Amino acid sequence: MNTLERAAAVAPDLIVPLVGFRQWRLAGSSLASVYDGAPWPEGCLSARCDRGHAPAGVPAKDCSCGVYAYYDPCPRTASAGTADLVGGAVVVWGRLEAHMYGLRAEHARVIGLELPLSRGRKRRVVIEAGELLGVPTVPHRSLKALALEHGEVLAPALRPKKTLTRAANVWARNGPA
Numbered sequence: 001m002n003t004l005e006r007a008a009a010v011a012p013d014l015i016v017p018l019v020g021f022r023q024w025r026l027a028g029s030s031l032a033s034v035y036d037g038a039p040w041p042e043g044c045l046s047a048r049c050d051r052g053h054a055p056a057g058v059p060a061k062d063c064s065c066g067v068y069a070y071y072d073p074c075p076r077t078a079s080a081g082t083a084d085l086v087g088g089a090v091v092v093w094g095r096l097e098a099h100m101y102g103l104r105a106e107h108a109r110v111i112g113l114e115l116p117l118s119r120g121r122k123r124r125v126v127i128e129a130g131e132l133l134g135v136p137t138v139p140h141r142s143l144k145a146l147a148l149e150h151g152e153v154l155a156p157a158l159r160p161k162k163t164l165t166r167a168a169n170v171w172a173r174n175g176p177a
């Protein structure tokens, strides 16, 4: 039984939608994975495993599969100085694997994107991306509040203090896929 299953067993009524934060690469006015460039759909993204786990087993405990989301918004500086990285928030559900800094989820949907500081082309592209997804685009400082309208961040008490699995190493190396 993992941490989240334990939480559900102890307090089933407290299970609410979970939200998290991550980055994407802008591909035109669509979003793509920072990790492998795979396009993000406009609706729900369901994770797939390239190491052979069946959809019903994703994310697997000792794998790197799943949709990655951090517990905290990515620093504004992580995307502000780039032409094509954009931060945002997701709601996640289905099977979940909790790690120290974030979680891997079976399903995710974008709920908001972060506006760059600049007023130039990137800002227009992010606004377009938000319109295509049907989600708001907000300043960095408002992203967490926006996310919390959709659910909660996994409580610190339920986050592993250390993650010893292979996935943790991938997490530390690559950040969210």
Ligand SMILES: [Zn+2]
Residues within 6 Å of the ligand: 049, 050, 051, 052, 053, 058, 059, 060, 063, 064, 065
């Ligand atoms: Zn896997």
